[in-house]
Amino acid sequence: MDRVFIHSLEVLCTIGVYEWEKTIKQKLVFDLELAFDNRPAASSDDIHLALDYAVLSQRVCEFANNNTFELIETMAERAAAMILTEFNVAGVELTLSKPGAVPMAANVGVKIVRGQF
Numbered sequence: 001m002d003r004v005f006i007h008s009l010e011v012l013c014t015i016g017v018y019e020w021e022k023t024i025k026q027k028l029v030f031d032l033e034l035a036f037d038n039r040p041a042a043s044s045d046d047i048h049l050a051l052d053y054a055v056l057s058q059r060v061c062e063f064a065n066n067n068t069f070e071l072i073e074t075m076a077e078r079a080a081a082m083i084l085t086e087f088n089v090a091g092v093e094l095t096l097s098k099p100g101a102v103p104m105a106a107n108v109g110v111k112i113v114r115g116q117f
């Protein structure tokens with residue numbers, strides 16, 4: 001299966017398990033791989049047959065901005081479910097990073113794969 005990808009999509013969100021985290025915005029970074037057949041778009045050169053990565057990026061930012069969770073696991077799961085529901089993709093691989101959450105680590109996060117590839 002072909003893929004469309006979106007890397008390093010940065011969103012400011014309310015996310016975290018501690019009380020102080022519920023009063024601030026923190027940066028999350030999405031890396032997305034979407035299972036999608038690109039051949040109809042390629043053969044027709046028609047954006048309407050493509051998975052529009054600009055539209056999908058905007059929707060993920062909106063979703064993350066408008067939903068507050070404690071765990072990044074929950075954000076990842078719900079965002080993947082939203083993508084599978086709202087977009088015509090067979091599968092989603094979603095890596096969600098919370099840079100700066102652990103000062104001693106360059107990065108921390110979770111990776112999930114949902115649907116089919």
Ligand SMILES: Nc1nc2c(c(=O)[nH]1)N=C([C@H](O)[C@@H](O)CO)CN2
Pocket residue numbers: 015016017018021070071072073098101102
């Ligand atoms: N597996 C996880 N571990 C932790 C999370 C998380 O979302 N998933 N979150 C925190 C805190 O919110 C942390 O980011 C504050 O620095 C701790 N561990």
